Amino acid sequence: MIVSKKKTEKQRFRILKRDFRENKMVYLMVLPVIAYFFIFHYMPMGGVLMAFQDFSIKRGIFGSEWVGFSNFASFFGSVYFWRLIRNTLLISLYGLLFSFPFPIIFALCLNEVRNRKFKKSVQTISYLPYFISVVVVVSILKDFTSSDGVLTKLVEALGGEGGSLLAKPEWFRTLFIGSNMWQHLGYNSIIFISALSAIDMELFEAAKIDGAGRWKQTLYITLPEITSTIVILLILRIGQIMSVGYEKIILMYSPATYETADVISSYVYRSGIIDTNYSYSTAVDLFNSVINFTILFMANKVSRKISDTSLW
16 A cells, blocks of 8 residues: 555656656746745745734844733724724625626626627726726825815715715715726626636527527526636635725825724734834734635635535
8 A cells, every 4th residue: 555655656756747847938937926925925924923922123023022912902902993893894895795796797788799899998998997006096086075076066966065075984985985896897897708708609599599588698598607707706705805905095094084994904004004013013914814714714615515616
């Protein structure tokens, strides 16, 4: 039994060696990618130790005093804890509820367009906002929501109150999610458009012969064919439910809107970069990462049981 295992290992090594020799250039092309992830994603993981220390730049990671879980206890007992959890979850859930289905609907609608030039034009226009800098998007949003901005005037015309919308806590989530939908709609639809183009056209032809209209073709052919793609992307999105990027948040929010705008990532930024409390901010970010991983693992497990589609 041991001999057979050794033979199998030797055979695998020979196969790998031969494959490397035959595809040497392909492996060399992968090296920069591996180096990037190792240097910028795996090596910084050593910084996680700061979460359990009273970190000092002078003494470094290996010389700083160990304090155990006191940084985590400070965060759990903080007056901001539940506000951060609530805001992060609400922004993520609203984003999932509104932002996730829209690219699918957009791709389905675009798939029904038969005029090729018009279809390509709409696709190109929908992609353009994605390539606009977040700073520029927020600047446009501030202009539109200022006291005399277009959106503010529209709200006033519909019976709402005047004044800068971005300075009002109740408007922050709507503006944040709405601008995200506008900016990422076209780009997020690319993968669904690709999945739709891979569907066998003979299925639609057979459905036409059976008398199925456009709606029934979409319901019984198109959607089932791209279900696996939707499920995989949904799992990945659920796994990031506690990760609301701080870049756009810190550009949009102000102390007046902290009540609804302050999320874990923006709190980590203020604690770590502005207040230079590195140990505390690392502990908060580590807590966030652990929760994200747990949610991703659970979502993958549930998906595998329900639909037989999963990441692993």
